[in-house]
Amino acid sequence: MKVLVTGASGYLGGKICHALLAQGHTVRALVRRTSNLDSLLSVINKAEEGSLDLAYGDITxxxxxxxxxxxxxxxxxxxxxxEPWxxxxxxxISVNVDGLKNVLKAVKETKSVEKIIYTSSFFALGCTDGGYIANETQxxxxxxxxxxxxxxxxxADKIAMQAALDGLPIVVVYPGVIxxxxxxxxxxxxxxMLIERFSGRLPGYIGNGNDKFSFTHVEDVVCGHIAAMHKGRAGERYLLTGENASFKHLFDAAAVITRTRKPWxxxxxxxxxxxxWVSVFISRITGKLPVISPPSVTVLRHQWAYSCEKAKVELGYIPRxxxxxxxxxxxxLKSLGLIKY
Incomplete structure (x- = not known):
């Protein structure tokens, strides 16, 4: 098959391109002229002629x-x-909403497209305050x-589901915290967060540890995307999530693995x-996005726990x-010199 990947130069998109090529598909990577192609360079240098080509463009x-x-x-x-802020x-709106509208409009005009795999986010389903675990019906x-x-x-999620009702062959996947x-x-x-923790800039736990997130390894998310291409039913939603845990649990687990002291x-x-707020003020002066912003803290005040049972059953999804x-x-991270332990 000839497969196009938007966001191919990104963290997740680049890995999806690698996986598709490994399966023998012809991949067209949509990138901007200004995109950093580091995640694709190894593929570009090794790929046989015709297995990968770059399409310069933008979803806007x-x-x-x-x-x-x-x-x-x-x-x-x-x-x-x-970005949180x-x-x-x-x-x-211009990228995440209008960009999706453009993709769907272009698919309607392209008669060859048989299926769309749209990468949404657990955020699109809303929080799970109250301690319950949500599924795709939320x-x-x-x-x-x-x-x-x-x-x-x-x-964008509502636009995607309306497109499914209108007959477009779209499958929506919802990764957790990748x-x-x-x-x-x-x-x-x-x-x-781990870089901040091990650098000493984040010496303690954030909050009381009541937060809950569904952490998902990027390779598992990639496998889930590929499985959605082969097995996903048009018009269906699939949570590609993993273990539900707090950042306190994350820091504790990291301390055990690295044999370092837990935050006290x-x-x-x-x-x-x-x-x-101080970081945002500095960001407006320097132009560099802050590591922590008020919206990030608002997210931490809520819970985001999800079940991936449907993906396990229908897609064969197996998160680590x-x-x-x-x-x-x-x-x-240690090999890159970003943390020490």
């Missing part, structure tokens, strides 16, 4: 999508703006949003939020445990 540019989608049977729409929040309440990113993904070797980006939040105190969320995943991530 409808005409570039029409050209890129031509002759493709499968579209992986992975591209997204993943931006000085210009309108970018979340619909975002739309009463409030912790971040503009969450809002944009919730809006982590693992690769790029240290906003989408790899665990790596950033908790940092109140109001203190972290105050630091976030958090301790197993950390056993890979920590030595990787």
């Amino acid at each position: 540019d409808y005409k570039s999508l029409l050209f890129a989608f031509s002759d493709c049977q499968i579209i992986f729409h992975v591209a997204a703006l993943v 931006l000085p210009d929040p309108s970018k979340f 619909v975002h309440h739309d009463k409030y949003f912790c971040t503009e990113y969450e809002k944009s993904k919730a809006i 982590y693992g070797p690769g790029k240290v980006t906003a989408g790899n939040v665990m790596a950033k 105190f908790h940092i109140p969320l109001w203190v972290v939020e105050a630091y976030g 445990s958090l301790s197993e995943g950390l056993g890979e991530v920590l030595p990787w």
Whole structure:
């Protein structure tokens, strides 16, 4: 098959390209002229002629999508703006919402497309406050949003499901908190937190440890995407999540693996939020995005626990445990010189 991947230069998109090529598919990677292609260079250098080609474009540019989608049977729409805070929040709508609209419109015009795999986010389903574990039947309440990113993904989710009702062959997947070797980006939040923890800039637990997230290794998410291409039913939603745990549990597990001391105190969320406001102020001056921002702290005030049973049954999805995943991530960060233990 000829498969197109949007966001191919990103943390997740690049790994999906690798996996598709390993299965013998012809891959067209949609990238911008300004994209950092480090995640694709090894593929570009080793791939046989015709197995991988670059299509220059942008999901906000409808005409570039029409050209890129031509002759493709499968579209992986992975591209997204993943940040907890931006000085210009309108970018979340233009990329995550309008970008999806452009992709769907281009698919309608491209007669060769047989299936779309759309990468959504657990945020699109909403929080799970109260201690329960949600599945694919949950619909975002739309009463409030912790971040503009969450809002944009919730809006896009409804657009995707309406497209399914209209007959488009779309499969929606919802990764959890993605982590693992690769790029240290906003989408790899665990790596950033571990770097802060082991550098001494984050000496304690964040909050009381009541938060809950579904941590998912990036390689498992990639396998889930590929399985969705082969086995996913059009119009269905699949949670590609993993072990549900708090960041306190994460730090404790990391301490056991590295044989280092566990944090011995908790940092109140109001203190972290105050630091976030200072970071945002500095960011507006320097232009460098903050590691912690007030919306990030708002996320930590809620729970985000999900079940991936449907993906296990229908897709053969098998996520690894958090301790197993950390056993890979920590030595990787150490090898890069980003942490010491």
